[in-house]
Structure formats: structure tokens, C-alpha cells
Amino acid sequence: MLHLFDNGGDILVNRLEEILLFNRHFVEQREYEPFETSKFPDKKLVVLSCMDTRLIELLPHAMNFKNGDAKLIKNAGAIVSHPFGSIMRSIIVAVYDLGAEDVCVVGHYGCGMTSIDPEQTMQKMLDQGVSEDTIKTLEFAGVDLRAWLKRVESIPDSVRESVEVIRSHPLMPKYVKVHGLVIDPHTGQLDVVVNGYE
Ligand SMILES: [Zn+2]
Structure with missing residues (x-):
């Protein structure tokens, strides 16, 4: 190093x-x-997880996948916030073009998204020189910053919601199984929230 x-x-x-x-x-x-390895996921698996630093190596080890095994998508909170946003597009491409057949949404306990405070984040923007005018202009244009930065109340509930968005997506083929899990960021233990085979 x-x-x-x-x-x-x-x-x-x-x-x-x-x-x-x-x-x-x-x-x-x-x-x-x-x-x-190749670009095709050997385990025919897509994993959507959180960008949390504790999960960088822990998550693949705890789920037993290595380079080449899965398509790994990450964002803050492991959230599919829009059915036609970039996360959903990634999942759709993984399914149709790369052969994925199972999708796992993996949230984690102690996620930063459960403690985010939109007012505080917006104050930091102002402190860094973003002007009040810019924020007002965005709001006038229909960007609801408070909703966009909003806190996740419960990770298991948010995992359930994301699973539902993926499962009920009009472009998702029926053979794809969508699962919801919550991982412990210390021990790597997985709790099943939604079993897509049931
Ligand atoms: Zn997180």
C-alpha cells in the first residue's frame, strides 16, 4: 500500500x-x-445493495459471490426509487442481456439513509455556497428536494417496497425471482424479508 x-x-x-x-x-x-472473468454473471444473479463502506468486501463474502458471479448494483440505501430510473434499467439489462434470473435487494441494519435529515443536508449545501435562489429555482421547477433526500423510516419496509417495484415492473419477465434481504454490517448475517420462491 x-x-x-x-x-x-x-x-x-x-x-x-x-x-x-x-x-x-x-x-x-x-x-x-x-x-x-466474463461480463456474464455465472450465478445468474443481480444484487442491489447499499454503498455502505462496511459492505464492500463483507457482502460478497457473506453471500458467497466473487468476481464474475453476480451483477452488483449499489446506491444509498439499496433503493429502487423510480421504476424507470437508472437502477431499474440496470436490473432490466442484467436480466435481458446478461442472463440474470434472480434479483436480491440487500438492505442493511444501521443504514445511513435512516438517519439522513433533509434540512441538515440542505443547510450544508447553503454553507458550501449553493444559493437560496438555486434551491428556490429547483423547487419552482418541481424538484422536491426534501422528498428527494428523505429519510428511510425502516430498512425492511424499504427493501419490501423495492422488491415490489422490481417484481411488478411491466417489463420484468415472470421467470425472474426477486428476493429481499437485510444484512448485518458486522456479522454478515442475512435476514430474509421476501423469499421470491414462495
Ligand atoms: Zn446503507
């Missing part, structure tokens, strides 16, 4: 340079070889 980023105040290398420096070494040393 490279530790050139912060030298007690003197920044020697920025984050992007640190990544690129490491990357040159990674490619030269052919460290990619253990990861070589």
Missing part, C-alpha cells in the same frame, strides 16, 4: 494521483489476473 497522501499537513500526492500511482504498479505486476 502507498501512504503518500497526507504527510502531516503537506499533501504530497492527491487522491487521484495516489490511485493512479498504485494502478500503474497493479497493472505492471499483472495483479488483475486472479480477477479475470
Whole structure:
């Protein structure tokens, strides 16, 4: 590992340079070889999960998938918020073009989306120089920022809702099974919220 980023105040290398420096070494040393696979998910699986840092490696290990096994989609909260947004499009492409047959929505306990406060987030925007006018203009144009940034009250309920959006989607073929799970971000234990085979 490279530790050139912060030298007690003197920044020697920025984050992007640190990544690129490491990357040159990674490619030269052919460290990619253990990861070589195809774009098709060997387990015919799509997983929608949260961007939480604790899940980066824990989730694939706890669910027993590795590079090449599954299509992995992530966002804040593992939420399908729009039936024709980019998350749903990714799932549809995974099913029709990449051969996925099972979809798992995997939320997690202790998700940051259950403690987000739209008012606070908007205050941070103002503090960073976004003007009141910009916010008013967006609201006038029909963007409801408070709803867009709204807190998730219950992860199991939100997983259930996302499963329902996917399962009842007009473009989703009937053979696709959609499951809802909640993972413990410490132990990796999975609780089943919706079993798509039942
Ligand atoms: Zn989360």
C-alpha cells in the first residue's frame, strides 16, 4: 500500500494521483489476473445493495459471490426509487442481456439513509455556497428536494417496497425471482424479508 497522501499537513500526492500511482504498479505486476472473468454473471444473479463502506468486501463474502458471479448494483440505501430510473434499467439489462434470473435487494441494519435529515443536508449545501435562489429555482421547477433526500423510516419496509417495484415492473419477465434481504454490517448475517420462491 502507498501512504503518500497526507504527510502531516503537506499533501504530497492527491487522491487521484495516489490511485493512479498504485494502478500503474497493479497493472505492471499483472495483479488483475486472479480477477479475470466474463461480463456474464455465472450465478445468474443481480444484487442491489447499499454503498455502505462496511459492505464492500463483507457482502460478497457473506453471500458467497466473487468476481464474475453476480451483477452488483449499489446506491444509498439499496433503493429502487423510480421504476424507470437508472437502477431499474440496470436490473432490466442484467436480466435481458446478461442472463440474470434472480434479483436480491440487500438492505442493511444501521443504514445511513435512516438517519439522513433533509434540512441538515440542505443547510450544508447553503454553507458550501449553493444559493437560496438555486434551491428556490429547483423547487419552482418541481424538484422536491426534501422528498428527494428523505429519510428511510425502516430498512425492511424499504427493501419490501423495492422488491415490489422490481417484481411488478411491466417489463420484468415472470421467470425472474426477486428476493429481499437485510444484512448485518458486522456479522454478515442475512435476514430474509421476501423469499421470491414462495
Ligand atoms: Zn446503507
